[in-house]
Amino acid sequence: MSGIFYSLVKIVVKAGLYGYHRKIKITGLENIPKDVPVMFLPNHQSALIDVLLIATDCNRKPYFLTRSDVFKGKFLKRVFSYFQMLPIYRMRDGRNTLANNDAIFNSCAQILSRGDALLLFPEANHSLKRSVRPLSKGFTRILIRTFEMYPELDVQLIPVGLNYKHAAHFPDEVAIHYGAPISAKQFYDSKDLSKTSLDIKGKVSERLKKLTVHISNEQQYDMILNRLNVKNVDFLNPTSINEKIKSYTHEKAILSDNSISSEQHLNTINWLFTVLNFPIVFSWRTWLKPKVPEDEFMGTFRFAFAIVTYPIYLTFLLLILSLSFSVYIAFIVISALTLVNVGLVKYGFSR
Missing domain, CATH: 3.40.1130.10 (Glycerol-3-phosphate (1)-acyltransferase)
Structure with missing residues (x-):
């Protein structure tokens, strides 16, 4: 067992x-x-x-x-x-x-x-x-x-x-x-x-x-990282990134006018995600997030909070909708909400 x-x-x-x-x-x-x-x-x-x-x-x-x-x-x-x-x-x-x-x-x-x-x-x-x-x-x-x-x-x-x-x-x-x-x-x-x-x-x-991506030069760390961010490189591919790092070592930082793209779309997705999951998002932003001791723990705290609260949130919605309408409608709404959230995470821009 x-x-x-x-x-x-x-x-x-x-x-x-x-x-x-x-x-x-x-x-x-x-x-x-x-x-x-x-x-x-x-x-x-x-x-x-x-x-x-x-x-x-x-x-x-x-x-x-x-x-x-x-x-x-x-x-x-x-x-x-x-x-x-x-x-x-x-x-x-x-x-x-x-x-x-x-x-x-x-x-x-x-x-x-x-x-x-x-x-x-x-x-x-x-x-x-x-x-x-x-x-x-x-x-x-x-x-x-x-x-x-x-x-x-x-x-x-x-x-x-x-x-x-x-x-x-x-x-x-x-x-x-x-x-x-x-x-x-x-x-x-x-x-x-x-x-x-x-x-x-x-x-x-x-x-x-x-x-893994490895920037060895401490003196030029910020410059090299800035250059990589400006180029919007794929940090999931350390082999190619480490080759770029070698070539950036003796270069100066380059700023970009396009560091934030599709801002309007980003705001729309964030707004939609927040509305659909308001109790969870509100509780996270106002209660738990300010208590995270450092950024290294941000993902851990957020994931733990989500994996505990999201099933509770869905169960609560299921009960309310079942009592207000029917179990059939409740399951349809909950399924749709789950699929939309997965879609926003996989293909949206919320963060």
């Missing part, structure tokens, strides 16, 4: 993600091996949305390393454990908590020894900047512990490039590119663990910089 519930939640979340995003593009699923230990290593931009996008479509059932401060209370601990989430402790959680990671690393090694999958973010933080940040040694410590406990085991590292068009906007577009697997065992040197860690981090970072 528990497996059925997990699958049902996965279906609901996946449907929600595809309804929430205008486009989800996935490539490289053939690179994910079956029945062998795998560690998914994505770049990190949009908080929980990053996790959900991978978990619902990666063709594996991964365990997740999650910041420990969310594991509060017995109920939440049970929920997170059910969904295969493990706490990871950071310096900000208190120096005395870091010792707990030793047991977590052992658990991760055991998970990998069973041929299961782990998902963790090697950057160890999130940011909307279009660049791959320096990788933390946390994931390499897990790999080293795994090889120490299970010397004959190999772990396949799958770098994952997450590329959002505008991660803080709605609706957004995203591309998930799964890279070719990297054999972690080839880098393991029991006599030089520091080199092992550096070599693994270097290889994963190199791959991530090809799978």
